[in-house]
């Protein structure tokens with residue numbers, strides 16, 4: 001991540017820029033979804049963080065296969081690839097001076113399942129849009145970031161975003177039923193597929209074996225087990241959901257849960273199925289005044305026990 005600067009002309013000058021655009025156009029079914037003009041790149045140069053990074057191109061991907069092809073192109077050219085959805089991230093993880101792949105525009109489908117008990121969502125749908133589909137069933141998504149009107153399912157999964165009420169019980173990790181994702185190799189994995197683990201082993205044998213090795217190493221170490229259990233009992237733990245090595249046995253389930261908090265570094269989430277939570281019929285807010293910090297923190301156990 002480089003510091004903020006005024007958007008310069010694309011670093012890929014002359015022929016190189018033309019060759020890159022040509023390669024990217026070959027990855028998508030509609031070449032007009034490859035954007036290389038200065039205004040379009042400038043418009044995508046910032047997310048909600050203070051970083052300003054001029055992407056060399058912005059591509060609006062429309063299918064998992066296209067994202068896979070773009071990942072292969074990025075690998076072939078050595079260009080960093082960053083996924084961008086709602087762009088509400090606060091730490092610069094949705095910006096790049098390489099290739100920015102928009103995975104919001106063409107990814108807004110949702111299907112309510114089992115009378116709202118579950119929902120299948122594409123990653124570009126905002127949390128608010130998903131909850132609007134669930135409202136008539138008296139249900140909503142568990143993760144509840146304050147940016148719900150603009151942030152999307154892809155960002156919520158990849159950032160493990162949560163809000164004021166979801167705690168560690170109703171977050172993405174706890175309410176995720178299955179995930180479809182695209183690995184950097186282009187392999188598409190649906191953790192709900194019949195024999196999903198067998199498919200992962202057949203298509204990605206090294207990855208599958210590596211996950212098994214890591215799982216067994218972590219499980220054999222009491223220090224690792226204790227540290228992970230402690231860290232993930234707290235809400236403010238960041239990064240890969242390492243608790244998946246303890247909570248899940250099959251590599252495909254471990255990998256699906258490692259995607260949570262991975263900030264787009266492990267692959268592209270192409271759809272997710274969530275278990276939903278009930279919308280509470282009543283909500284109230286209280287403002288409590290304490291004379292000191294110790295008094296305030298002392299009150300927490302009783303407040304939590306009361307269900308606050």
Ligand SMILES: Cc1cc2nc3c(=O)[nH]c(=O)nc-3n(C[C@H](O)[C@H](O)[C@H](O)COP(=O)(O)OP(=O)(O)OC[C@H]3O[C@@H](n4cnc5c(N)ncnc54)[C@H](O)[C@@H]3O)c2cc1C
Nearest residue numbers: 085086087088089146147152154155158161162263264269
């Ligand atoms: C006003 C405001 C309030 C906020 N409140 C909260 C809050 O209460 N709680 C909280 O946790 N956060 C909060 N945030 C931070 C941010 O909104 C969340 O992290 C949000 O979930 C990001 O979603 P997004 O769609 O904007 O993702 P983006 O910012 O576009 O991307 C986030 C990350 O996910 C990756 N990514 C995006 N889509 C995919 C995909 N399909 N597959 C794989 N990786 C992907 C990106 O590469 C990036 O690393 C807030 C931000 C703002 C501006």
